[in-house]
Amino acid sequence: MSFEQRNREDSLVAELGLTTHFQNIPSSMFTAFRCFSGECFAASGLPIAAVLEDSHGLPFVLGYVVCYMLVSLGIYNVILAVYVDITMRAAKESEAVTAEQHSRESIRIARTTRELLKKFAAAYRQFQDLDETETSNKKHLDFSPMESNFTDEDIHGHIAITKELFLLVIQDQSVQFLMDELELPHDRANLFEIIDADGSGTLHVTELVQGLLKIRGEVKKSDAVATLLATKAIQNQLVEPWCHC
Template identity: 65%
Template sequence: VFRIKFMRDLRLMVKGLIAGVRTLALAFVLLFAVLYVISGFAAMTIGNSEEVAKIGLDGFFYNIPASMYTAFRCFTGECTTNDGAPIHSLLADVFGLPFIACYVVSYMLVTMGIFNLILAVYVDITMKAAKENDAVTAEQYSRESIRIARTTRELLKKFSSAYHVFHEMEDSVKHSNTIDWMKASVFTEEGMDKIAITKELFLLIIQDRVVQKLMDDLDLPPDRANLFEIIDADGSGTLQITELLHGLLKIRGEINKSDAVATLLATRSVQTLITEMKADTNRKLDTLRSELVEQLTRLRKSSINRTLASSKVEEEKQKPPAPAVLELRLPCKPSACEEDPRIPVWPASPTSRMND
């Protein structure tokens, strides 16, 4: 029962109680000695008083055991008579200030001194037991970690050996559906990173009794036929040794709250990543859309300009040629032709030459 997790506090208290038995026994001896001295003094003084007998309190102090019981009751809060009257108040009325002073001193000594001392020592013993328990727990955890590491190593060696045997004697293994573990045991851990275990080989390996015992030692779930699909998270159809190792160590043991929280946090992280990718993709799409619209606008403008230019060229080609205009000019005198060289010069006559 004490090995259950929620019984850890009870186990710690029981262990602290057992560890503090000797201290508690010594504390009880000290308390008994103090009460014996106080009760002896009370029995000799209060028990022999006639005034105490008149008020009916002689039965509480007639001997040392009765005085010790009465003193213990007064120190623990039950200082009353059978009728419910407070004993210390009645005695204070009878004996006055001396009784009050002695009662206060003895009460402070026992209640504030011895009781608190016992409590402090007991708490100290319990804390020491808790520290020792933590040390033992850490040692047990270390031993458990070593045991798990060794068991996992043996299990991985079984998978590695079966992989080599299966590929060397594939035909015989398929027909017999068994693996010769005597031959498989000669293989070592070399080349484990190149091993890829298929589902058929996995189901064949877990049928072995030694493998089943190793899985039981690792506290793996009993539904082991479906472990391949659980461990093969990427859906590749094969298991690498590292993938198999991490999967087995994650599956072993009971389901804790941290497993569910880790899954929830991972899911939220993926959702956040997808949301960011979606926003980034939308921004890029908007940018590409705007650039595409600009390119289309430019292409349309250039296409329109080219169409207009080609239409103008076609119109120019289709127009008939303009008729040539013949410009006739009369011959002029040389003095007038100097102004316009295009006008032909009138030849001079002999008479004009003579006049000149």
């Protein structure tokens, strides 16, 4: 580029009021970025693209359109696609980790519950072998040697846990440890009444397992309120027929 052409272009830029926007390479790059991002105005308030179109004509328009489409539809979309791909990949990895943790937790709970049932089954068999006098005077059960001989069929057999037996079993330290593993409430002396929903006075294996698993975790206030409201609703349903008589 000759010196005269350079002076001619500088004069043209000055006449158009774009000197501050194209005085050097960094300023030109920033001006191009502004135009591609939507803020393409000169200091005078005129659109830079329109001013350059009037001065340079069709070659500028074609070059500007091609560059704008390349930047806006090409690079921006590539960046967006990379971001979305990274986000989706992280979500899938997190979901896989969560599923694996849930599977491990389910297996751990199942094994812990099985060990707890073995202790109740062993205590039940030992309790059955005692006569009435020994049963009333029994303060502690040593069922650890017996539980290793129990199979799944023995556990799921006809076992009925009374409140007296339940209170004896939960005094064992190993039972307390298993209950801690299951995250059962610490007020375990009252668990029998909670699990024995039908009020039969005995707990069978299915009833015991379902009850223990349902009361796992921290007790929420909403659970207590929901139970209270449900009880009141049942009471109202029982009272209404008597009121109409």
